[in-house]
Amino acid sequence: MISLKLIILKFFILIKLINSLPSEFNVIGPFPIGEREEGLDSLKAYGGIFEIPIGDDTMYPSELGTNGVVGWEKVQSTSGGYLSIDWSDIVDWSFLQQTWGWSIWLWYGYAIGSFNVENSGSYIINCSGTRQYFIQSTTTTNTNNQIFEFSGDFYGYGTGQQLIHLNQSTTYNLIVRMQSSVRLSQSPNSQFSCSLTPIQNNQYITVLNSETLISDLINGELATPFATITIFNNGIYSNDNNDKNNNIIDLINVTVNNNTQSIIDVKLLNNSNLNILAGQKMSLPLEITIGSQINCPFNLTLNIESNGEIIGETVIEFNCTEWGNPYLYTFLDYDNTVQYAIAIPPTESCSDSEGETICGVMLATHGAGVEASSPFWMNAIPPQQSLWIILPTGRRSWGYDWESSSRLNVMSSIDYLVNNLPGVPNQLKSQYQVNGEKILFVGHSCGGHGCVSLLSRFGDMAIGGMCAAGFVKLQFYVFYNTRPGFSYIDPSLQGLLMASIAENDNDLYTSNIVGIPLMVRYGENDTNVNPWHSRRIARMVDEQSNQLSSVTISEVPNSGHWFDGILNDQYVLNWYNQLTESSLFSQPPIPKVITVTSHNPSSSGSRANIKILQTINPSRVAKIQIVQINNEQGELVWILSTQNVRRFGFQSTPIRTQGLPISVTIDGQPFTTEFLPTTHFARLDKWLPDWNTTTDTTWTQTERSPLTSGPIRQIFEKPFTIIYGTNSTNIDLFQWGSVFISNFYNTYGRGSPNILADIDFVEPEICSSNDNYILLGNSFQNLVTSKYQSLLPVVFNWDNSFSVGPSSPYSYPGTGILFLAPNPCGQGLILVVAGYDDQGFNNALHSIPQRSGVLVPDFMVVGNDIWKGAGGIISTGFWDPNWFVSLDSSYFGFTPF
Known part of the structure; x- marks a missing residue:
C-alpha cells in the first residue's frame, strides 16, 4: 500500500512543478499596434526580441512613450507565470484618448522571465491572455538558444494546451508577447496567466473536460445524439505497429466503460483512421444512442482507445431538464464537428386550425464573450407565442464576429432545428413544425452587428430585425487607420487589403434592408458601442428607402450598453408581436425600387429573389437595381440595371403575394423570367453588357462560384485536411506548421481538421465541394502539391522560387507565399503555403487569416519585412473568375531590399 506521506510528497512536488514558472519579469513596451494587425514587431528593426539585450538601459x-521612447522595466508578479500591466505609470492614456479614443489603447510588448524544471521530461504549457509566446533555452549546450513558439489561449477558453520537452539542466526564458484588446478589457490593461504541468508516465492523452459537449436530457431522452470530447496528444504514446512516428495516436475508438449501463451505445462518427500528432488537439465527434429513458442525475464514463488499447477515459455529466424549458441541442456543423445551440420552444402550438405551420424563428446573436448557454443570455428574451428562439454560439463566445465560420454555424443551427425538431417529444412534433425561412433577427453588441449582418445578407429569410447596440463594422469600432503597418504602404495596396474584408461591411449592404422592418435600439449613454453606429445604419436605410423614418429608432435615455429590458421590455415585445402577426403567411413585400448588393457571393443569400452568383471584378461590390413596373397588359415586369455582375439568377422562393415578374429587362435587354437552379443569366464579356440565359450547370467546375469565391479565409468554411510535405530537409517544420494551424483553429473555432503526410494521402474516389485541402510545401516538397500543380495559378521552380502572374520569380531569402486554388472538381478549395526557404515558409504560415478582420486577399507574397505588418507584403491580390491573376485587383511591389 502506498503511504499517505508519499502521496502528500508527490502532491507537493506536482504543485511545485506547476508553479515553477517565473514571477519576476523584464518587460518592454508599450509599442503601438492596430486591431487585428498581424506580424507587426518594431523591435525587429533593432534585431528583435531574441537578439537585443534584456533588461539594459x-x-x-514608440509614439506611446514620453519623448517618443520606451525601455525595460523589472516587474514582480503576485504568482508564477502571471502578469498584469497597463503602463499607466509611464503613459498618459487619458490625454492620448482625447484624440484617438479607445483605439489608442492598442499596444504590444514583451515580458521575459527565466525558470528551471526539477525533472527532465515532457510538459504541457498553457498560457491564456496572449496569442503568442516562446520558450528559449539559454544554457550553453549544443542546442544553445533553441526557440519554441506557441499559440496562446487569448480569451481563456481553457484550450491553450501545448507540448514541450524540458531538461533539468537547462535554464529557460519564458517570453510572452503581451497585447491589449480594448474589446476584451475595455481598458489599456493586458494580462496573461501560464501554467506548466508535467506529463506523467503512461499519461498518453489529456482530456479537455471543459470542451465536452452533449445535448440536454429532456424528460429523460437525449435531445440529439451528437456529442464530442476533445483530447490532446501528450506526445509519449508508443505503438510498435506504427513505424511512421511513435508519437502519433491513430486507429482511435471510443467505447462505453463496463461500469456504465448497457443501454447506451457510443459510435465515433468520423473514420477511426485519424492521425493525432504529438501536441495536437482533436475534438472527436460521437453519436450516442440510449435504449430507454434515463433517470437523472446521470453520468457516462467513456474509454478512449488507440489500436485497441485504452489510453484514457472521461466522464460526461448530463444536464437534465423538462420539455418547455430552454435546452441545449447539438448538431453537426458545416465541417462535421459537433457544435451546440440553445432552443427555446414557443408557448403555443405552431399549427393553425387548417394545419398550416405558423411558427417562425427568432435568431438571437449574443455579444462578444457571452456564452450562448449562460443563464444571462438564455433569460434575455422570454419565450414567444409563435417563434422558436435559437441562440447560436458562432462556434465560440468570441467567435468570428458573426462572420465567416460564425455565419455558417448560425445556418447549420437553424437547418438542424427546422429539419429535425430536436428535443421535441415525438407525440408533439406535428404541433411544433417551424418555417426556417421566416426569421426575426435579434442581437446585442457584437450580436447587434451580427443581427444587421445576417439581416442584410439573407433578406429573403427575414420577417424583420431588432438589432441592439451593434457596431457597423470592425474597422469603425476599433479603428484600423492607426495601424503602424499602413504607414509603410501606398493607398492602392491598402485598398486591396480592405477589400478582402469588405464583404463584412454592414454599411455596404444597407440597400438590402430596404423594405424589411428594422428597429435599432441602444442606450443614449452607451460608451462601449457608441450610438453613432446604430444611427449610421438607420440613416443609410432611410436614405435608400426614400423615407424619413423607415427604420424605427429606440434611443433609451440615461442608459448604457446593456440595461434591463433592452431585448425584453414591453416596448420591444410589442414590436416582436407586431412583426410575427403581420408575417404569418408571407415575407415583407419587395419594394418598388430596391438595389441588391453583394461584395462576395459566398457570404450572401438572395434578396428580392435574386442571387448574385459571380462578380466581374472580385475586389469590388456587385449591385443590381430593380425597378418594378406593369406592362400594357398589367403584367409585372422588372427593369434591372447591373454593376460588376457576371452571373446571377432568380429564386422561386420565397413565394411573393404580389408575384414575381413574367419578364425582365437586364441592362436594356429583354428576357423571359427563368429560375435557378436550371437557368441563370450570364455576361461573359467584361466590357460589354451582353447578357444571355444559360442552362450550363458545369461552369462551377472551371470558374469561381460562391463555393470558391475566396478570399483565403474561405478555406476554413468547409471540412479541410492539412497535408504536409515529406520531400524536404525540414519535415519537422511542416509537421509543426500543421499542428499550429490545427490547434489555432481548435482553440478559436472549436474545429478539428485531420493532418496527413503527403505519402499517406489517398484521393477520394468522388471529388466534392467538401474536399478542401491546406498543402504545406511547394510542388517539389509536397507530393500532393505536385499532383495538383496543373490546378495552381502559381508556378514553383526546382530551386523553391515561384512565380505569380506577370512577376519575375521570387527567389529572395525569407520570401513566402500563400494562395487559393480550386480543388480537382473545381467546387472546393486548396490553400498552398510555401516559402523560398524555411523563414519564408514561416512568414507565409503566420499570414494565414485565422481570425475575423485579418486582411488577406486570394494570394499574398510576404518577405522578411513582415515585421512591418502590411509593409512586409511584396505582392497580393485576387484571382479573376477563371483563376488567373486579376491585374485590376492586384498589387505587385518592388523587389525586397
Missing part, C-alpha cells in the same frame, strides 16, 4: 522608439 537602451530606449526604443
Whole structure:
C-alpha cells in the first residue's frame, strides 16, 4: 500500500512543478499596434526580441512613450507565470484618448522571465491572455538558444494546451508577447496567466473536460445524439505497429466503460483512421444512442482507445431538464464537428386550425464573450407565442464576429432545428413544425452587428430585425487607420487589403434592408458601442428607402450598453408581436425600387429573389437595381440595371403575394423570367453588357462560384485536411506548421481538421465541394502539391522560387507565399503555403487569416519585412473568375531590399 506521506510528497512536488514558472519579469513596451494587425514587431528593426539585450538601459522608439521612447522595466508578479500591466505609470492614456479614443489603447510588448524544471521530461504549457509566446533555452549546450513558439489561449477558453520537452539542466526564458484588446478589457490593461504541468508516465492523452459537449436530457431522452470530447496528444504514446512516428495516436475508438449501463451505445462518427500528432488537439465527434429513458442525475464514463488499447477515459455529466424549458441541442456543423445551440420552444402550438405551420424563428446573436448557454443570455428574451428562439454560439463566445465560420454555424443551427425538431417529444412534433425561412433577427453588441449582418445578407429569410447596440463594422469600432503597418504602404495596396474584408461591411449592404422592418435600439449613454453606429445604419436605410423614418429608432435615455429590458421590455415585445402577426403567411413585400448588393457571393443569400452568383471584378461590390413596373397588359415586369455582375439568377422562393415578374429587362435587354437552379443569366464579356440565359450547370467546375469565391479565409468554411510535405530537409517544420494551424483553429473555432503526410494521402474516389485541402510545401516538397500543380495559378521552380502572374520569380531569402486554388472538381478549395526557404515558409504560415478582420486577399507574397505588418507584403491580390491573376485587383511591389 502506498503511504499517505508519499502521496502528500508527490502532491507537493506536482504543485511545485506547476508553479515553477517565473514571477519576476523584464518587460518592454508599450509599442503601438492596430486591431487585428498581424506580424507587426518594431523591435525587429533593432534585431528583435531574441537578439537585443534584456533588461539594459537602451530606449526604443514608440509614439506611446514620453519623448517618443520606451525601455525595460523589472516587474514582480503576485504568482508564477502571471502578469498584469497597463503602463499607466509611464503613459498618459487619458490625454492620448482625447484624440484617438479607445483605439489608442492598442499596444504590444514583451515580458521575459527565466525558470528551471526539477525533472527532465515532457510538459504541457498553457498560457491564456496572449496569442503568442516562446520558450528559449539559454544554457550553453549544443542546442544553445533553441526557440519554441506557441499559440496562446487569448480569451481563456481553457484550450491553450501545448507540448514541450524540458531538461533539468537547462535554464529557460519564458517570453510572452503581451497585447491589449480594448474589446476584451475595455481598458489599456493586458494580462496573461501560464501554467506548466508535467506529463506523467503512461499519461498518453489529456482530456479537455471543459470542451465536452452533449445535448440536454429532456424528460429523460437525449435531445440529439451528437456529442464530442476533445483530447490532446501528450506526445509519449508508443505503438510498435506504427513505424511512421511513435508519437502519433491513430486507429482511435471510443467505447462505453463496463461500469456504465448497457443501454447506451457510443459510435465515433468520423473514420477511426485519424492521425493525432504529438501536441495536437482533436475534438472527436460521437453519436450516442440510449435504449430507454434515463433517470437523472446521470453520468457516462467513456474509454478512449488507440489500436485497441485504452489510453484514457472521461466522464460526461448530463444536464437534465423538462420539455418547455430552454435546452441545449447539438448538431453537426458545416465541417462535421459537433457544435451546440440553445432552443427555446414557443408557448403555443405552431399549427393553425387548417394545419398550416405558423411558427417562425427568432435568431438571437449574443455579444462578444457571452456564452450562448449562460443563464444571462438564455433569460434575455422570454419565450414567444409563435417563434422558436435559437441562440447560436458562432462556434465560440468570441467567435468570428458573426462572420465567416460564425455565419455558417448560425445556418447549420437553424437547418438542424427546422429539419429535425430536436428535443421535441415525438407525440408533439406535428404541433411544433417551424418555417426556417421566416426569421426575426435579434442581437446585442457584437450580436447587434451580427443581427444587421445576417439581416442584410439573407433578406429573403427575414420577417424583420431588432438589432441592439451593434457596431457597423470592425474597422469603425476599433479603428484600423492607426495601424503602424499602413504607414509603410501606398493607398492602392491598402485598398486591396480592405477589400478582402469588405464583404463584412454592414454599411455596404444597407440597400438590402430596404423594405424589411428594422428597429435599432441602444442606450443614449452607451460608451462601449457608441450610438453613432446604430444611427449610421438607420440613416443609410432611410436614405435608400426614400423615407424619413423607415427604420424605427429606440434611443433609451440615461442608459448604457446593456440595461434591463433592452431585448425584453414591453416596448420591444410589442414590436416582436407586431412583426410575427403581420408575417404569418408571407415575407415583407419587395419594394418598388430596391438595389441588391453583394461584395462576395459566398457570404450572401438572395434578396428580392435574386442571387448574385459571380462578380466581374472580385475586389469590388456587385449591385443590381430593380425597378418594378406593369406592362400594357398589367403584367409585372422588372427593369434591372447591373454593376460588376457576371452571373446571377432568380429564386422561386420565397413565394411573393404580389408575384414575381413574367419578364425582365437586364441592362436594356429583354428576357423571359427563368429560375435557378436550371437557368441563370450570364455576361461573359467584361466590357460589354451582353447578357444571355444559360442552362450550363458545369461552369462551377472551371470558374469561381460562391463555393470558391475566396478570399483565403474561405478555406476554413468547409471540412479541410492539412497535408504536409515529406520531400524536404525540414519535415519537422511542416509537421509543426500543421499542428499550429490545427490547434489555432481548435482553440478559436472549436474545429478539428485531420493532418496527413503527403505519402499517406489517398484521393477520394468522388471529388466534392467538401474536399478542401491546406498543402504545406511547394510542388517539389509536397507530393500532393505536385499532383495538383496543373490546378495552381502559381508556378514553383526546382530551386523553391515561384512565380505569380506577370512577376519575375521570387527567389529572395525569407520570401513566402500563400494562395487559393480550386480543388480537382473545381467546387472546393486548396490553400498552398510555401516559402523560398524555411523563414519564408514561416512568414507565409503566420499570414494565414485565422481570425475575423485579418486582411488577406486570394494570394499574398510576404518577405522578411513582415515585421512591418502590411509593409512586409511584396505582392497580393485576387484571382479573376477563371483563376488567373486579376491585374485590376492586384498589387505587385518592388523587389525586397
